[in-house]
Amino acid sequence: MSNIIEVENVTKIYRLYDRPIDRLKESLSIGGRSLHRDFYALRDVSFSVEKGQSCGIIGTNGSGKSTILKIISGVLTKTQGYVNVDGKISALLELGAGFNSEYTGIENVYMNGTMMGFSKKEMDERLPGILEFADIGDFVYQPVKSYSSGMFVRLAFALAINVDPEILIVDEALSVGDVFFQAKCYHRMDELRKRGTTILMVTHDMGSVMKYCDKVVLLNKGEKISEGKPGDMVDLYKKILAGQYDRLSEEEKAEAQEEARPRAVQAKAASGASTQDEDAPMKQEMTVNPNVSEYGNGKAEIYDYGIEDHNGRLTSLILKGETFTIRERIRFFDDIAAPIFTFTIKDKKGNDLTGTNTMFEGVDIKPVRAGDRYEVSFTQRMNLQGGEYLISMSCTGFEQGEHTVYHRMYDLLNITVISNKNTVGVYDMESETHARML
Numbered sequence: 001m002s003n004i005i006e007v008e009n010v011t012k013i014y015r016l017y018d019r020p021i022d023r024l025k026e027s028l029s030i031g032g033r034s035l036h037r038d039f040y041a042l043r044d045v046s047f048s049v050e051k052g053q054s055c056g057i058i059g060t061n062g063s064g065k066s067t068i069l070k071i072i073s074g075v076l077t078k079t080q081g082y083v084n085v086d087g088k089i090s091a092l093l094e095l096g097a098g099f100n101s102e103y104t105g106i107e108n109v110y111m112n113g114t115m116m117g118f119s120k121k122e123m124d125e126r127l128p129g130i131l132e133f134a135d136i137g138d139f140v141y142q143p144v145k146s147y148s149s150g151m152f153v154r155l156a157f158a159l160a161i162n163v164d165p166e167i168l169i170v171d172e173a174l175s176v177g178d179v180f181f182q183a184k185c186y187h188r189m190d191e192l193r194k195r196g197t198t199i200l201m202v203t204h205d206m207g208s209v210m211k212y213c214d215k216v217v218l219l220n221k222g223e224k225i226s227e228g229k230p231g232d233m234v235d236l237y238k239k240i241l242a243g244q245y246d247r248l249s250e251e252e253k254a255e256a257q258e259e260a261r262p263r264a265v266q267a268k269a270a271s272g273a274s275t276q277d278e279d280a281p282m283k284q285e286m287t288v289n290p291n292v293s294e295y296g297n298g299k300a301e302i303y304d305y306g307i308e309d310h311n312g313r314l315t316s317l318i319l320k321g322e323t324f325t326i327r328e329r330i331r332f333f334d335d336i337a338a339p340i341f342t343f344t345i346k347d348k349k350g351n352d353l354t355g356t357n358t359m360f361e362g363v364d365i366k367p368v369r370a371g372d373r374y375e376v377s378f379t380q381r382m383n384l385q386g387g388e389y390l391i392s393m394s395c396t397g398f399e400q401g402e403h404t405v406y407h408r409m410y411d412l413l414n415i416t417v418i419s420n421k422n423t424v425g426v427y428d429m430e431s432e433t434h435a436r437m438l
Contacts, residue, residue, distance in 0.1 A: 003086075004167060004198050005049040005072060010081030012042040012067055012222075041067045043222045044081075049215075051087075054199040056209040056230065058237055059219035065202040068219070069093065069171050072200065087166030087198065090116070092156055105140035105147075105155050116163055126162050133188070134158035154181060161188050168192060170201045186212065206234050206317065207386045211420035234418065238315045282306025282327060285314040286413055289390075293410040299336060300395045300406035304329035307391070307415060318382050320419035320428065325379040330395050330407075332368045337397070339365055339406065341376040344392045345384070346411065353384065353426055355392075383427045386419030 015036040017023050022035040029035075042064045049055045057065045070076040071083060073091040091098075098115070099108045109130060113123035131140060134154045136147075144152060160168060168189065189212065193199055203209060209216055209230050216233035218225045220240055226233065281304045306314045308325040318324045326343050344355030356378065358365055368374070394408035423429070 002051055003048040004051040004053075005055075005086075005200065006082070006084040007048065007068070007072065008046045008082040010042055010045045010068065010071060010083060011040065011079050012064070012071065012076065013079040014039045014041055040222050042071075042078075045219070045222075045224045047217050047224065047227055049198060049200060051198055052193070052196045054193050054201070054212055054214045056213035056216045056233075057200070057202045057219060058204075058206070058209060058216055058233065059225075060240060062221070063219040064222045065219055066093070066171050069169055069200065069202055073169055085167065088116070088164075089167045089169060090160045090163050090165030091169040091171075092153075092160045093169070093171045099144055099152075099156065101145035102143055104143055105134075105136070108144055109155070109159055112159055113163065118163065130155075130158045130162045133162065133184075150181070157185055161185075161192060165192075165197060167198045167200065170199070170203075172202055172204070206237070206418040207320075207420050207422075209234060210319075210418065234317075234319070235311070238309065238317045239313060241315065241317060282314055282329075287316055288413060289411050292412050294408060296395075296405045296407035298406075299334040300330055300332050300339065302328055302330050302393055302395055302407050302409060305393060305412065307413060316414055317416050317418060320382055320384070320386060320417050320421070323379060323381050325377050326391065326393075327378075328376045328393055328395075330374045330376070332372045332374075333370055335367070335369050336406070337367045337399075339368060339374070340396045341365070341374070342394045342396065343378055345415070346390045346392065347426075348388055348390070353389070357396075382417060383430065384417050385422045385426060385428065386417050389415045389417065391415055 015023075016039050017026075017036050026033065026035040045064070045068060047055075057068065059065050067076065069091070070093065071078050072085060073089055073093065075091075075093065098112055100111065103111065106127075109127065110120065110123050113126070114120075118126075134140070134151075134157075136151045136154055139147060139151055140155070144155070147155070157170075160170075170189075186208065189199060193212070199212075201208075201213070213230050215227060216230045217227040218233045218237055218240075225240070226236060283304055283306060286306055305326075305328050307316060307318070308327065309315050309318055310323045312325075328341055328343070330339070330341065332339075340357050340359045342355065342357035345353050347353055358376065365374075390411040391413040392408070392410045393412055395406045396408070397404055397406065421428075423431075
């Protein structure tokens with residue numbers, strides 16, 4: 001299958017000046033004095049996309065994702081390298097790109113159609129489909145400067161998909177619309193893909209990457225880290241988010257890029273042992289709530305904690321359906337006969353969704369003395385729907401028949417569940433579904 005997009009050794013450099021006047025001074029300098037520093041938004045990036053393929057570009061903020069899309073779309077000029085696009089592009093870049101705020105929605109539709117090479121008659125034929133999909137009513141006759149961000153993206157996406165693009169480029173714009181419109185857009189993108197449209201998309205929604213992309217390109221700090229199957233690239237992306245990638249050796253990076261799953265870590269995960277030691281606190285790899293609410297009588301302290309995926313890697317991103325582990329480390333400052341260790345998962349509204357403790361699970365916890373330490377792990381399958389959740393932890397017990405809190409921390413860590421199949425409600429019952437014609 002032939003490549004419809006080819007990117008070879010593309011570099012984009014911006015000149016940064018400490019003061020606006022330095023730009024003028026540099027341009028007028030007879031001796032060619034340099035008053036700027038170079039910032040590499042992209043450095044030697046290469047990849048290709050085959051016709052009819054759906055390709056995702058992922059990476060942290062500032063990794064160059066939007067920059068490469070703009071270069072492919074022709075909005076930005078590359079500093080070095082080669083780009084070839086063999087097809088008609090319809091691009092939905094950042095909110096407002098290509099629209100005149102003073103024009104009405106209708107006027108912007110015709111103006112953009114003309115820029116894409118369509119005649120007025122051709123746009124007349126497409127207008128009903130565009131308006132039906134956008135569904136913004138009479139606002140289409142108002143200047144777009146009066147639109148909400150949701151209405152804006154509705155009209156922009158409706159235009160982008162109704163001009164028969166050979167290549168559809170989407171850059172995070174769908175994150176602005178409501179969830180129902182997002183579902184409608186993804187359904188239409190799926191239809192376009194089945195009809196042979198090539199799709200290039202940038203998104204932070206890893207569930208969409210897993211579900212809609214045939215391949216994924218992973219960028220970090222302006223450089224291409226790797227490309228390959230969505231699952232492998234999302235796995236490697238989680239490592240970057242956890243801050244672990246930069247600390248790998250070159251050999252380990254090569255292994256991670258090829259397999260995205262180091263065997264040594266798998267072995268530790270399989271044995272149930274923690275992949276961290278006392279000299280490498282787990283919490284340093286996690287996003288900890290700076291305003292965590294905590295209390296207790298001080299007889300114990302949860303001094304370290306973390307979340308591990310099924311490979312034993314510390315991360316706040318967990319794929320729905322995979323096994324993950326919550327770990328807690330506790331030190332004791334007093335003798336306690338029967339400590340209980342707990343965790344709870346809440347939604348963003350504060351509702352308790354699930355959780356357990358060592359007493360419920362029937363774990364034999366021995367009496368502790370001052371100076372003792374415990375490590376507790378809770379391993380389970382992630383069946384919550386895709387979304388954002390909060391984890392709380394505590395060490396409690398009973399003294400003279402009264403429930404006693406030694407240390408409790410509310411909303412300590414966040415956990416993001418990545419899903420390519422959400423069902424109704426809070427969790428997935430993993431139904432086995434069959435249907436037959438009668």
